[in-house]
Amino acid sequence: MGFDQYHEPAHELPAETRTFARLCASLTEEAEAIGWYEQRMAVESDREASAIMRDAQGEEFKHFCMDLEFLLRRTPLWREIARGILFQEGDIVEHGEEAEEEAVEGAAARGAPLTGSTSLGIGSLKGVAS
């Protein structure tokens, strides 16, 4: 059994980072499967076989979205950037640049925890309603 999702020695990683890595690996696998089904359907002439693969790809869409939602919930900065990009009309690259800038600068101003930190993430409360 491989442990390729870990880039660092697994025994040195905290449990939450191992879980995070597992879901990242799962997300990758779901995206790969979506791409594979897309290719198979593109060359399949049997309509019944194609319908089954379409159904299977729908499952992968669901899995991918559940993995992504889990990762976003555990990573507030990622979630904030995603919010500025996903389901928006217009230029994707432009939205990406803006979302990143706003989220990263905002997080720094609020005293967001360092990556990998296990702090409570309270930071600054200036401007936060009491």
Add this chain to the structure above:
Amino acid sequence: MSHLLREHAPITEATWGLIDEEARERLTPALAARRLVDFAGPHGWEHSATNLGRARAVGGTPGDGIQALQRQVLAVVELRAPFALSRAELADADRGAEDVDFGPLDDAAHQLAAAENRTLFHGFPDAGITGIAEASTHEAITLGEDCAAYPRHVARAIEAMLRAGIDGPYGLALGPEAYTRVLETSEHGGYPLLDHLRKIIDGPLAWAPGVRGAVVVSLRGGDFLLDVGEDLSIGYTTHDAESVELYLVESLTFRVATPEAAVALTP
């Protein structure tokens, strides 16, 4: 592995989540100073000092014709509040209990929040920290117990700052006794005193455990600098069959850059 050694505690990941959430819920309403001062960081546990941008002459010299200056820094102080949780309660949390007794954690969170407020508003001389109230160059105003006079006292404090060229908006940190009195009081016509004070300061009014009396501060920025190394975190010390010993910790320094930007209201 982090210095907090959380992985060594006999606590499941789900229950660690509950403990962290409980701590956040208890700390956040009580951390009054963080609502009013500038926050820098977190810089991490290894961060040991804040640069003051100053140097002092060193008495000796390492060689003829050599002048020596030594940089001045403000060393980080670690604030730690230990507490113990019952292992039976933690096991019940894993079973899905909704009424887990986190009492010792709640007490520690309140103590640490009050200590942070006290450090920033009244200072911690042994750690080289001067508080906002102590640093203020304005004459302190006596708050007293007559709530009807509070709007006048706060308005006087703001006027003193305006005369010194300190702009608003302003914020008000009220010690628990003064806060309760304000909360209980309605002025003529039933208008809550709390809302009246908020209108005067044009900013937040914070419940501030650890504060004696009250302090009015300018929120314009750049006047009060909280520099945090490790932000509030929970670490593990030890355990036996009955309980797990944990602690809340943070590391920080604090400086008042503009003493004119605050007025103390003494009890």
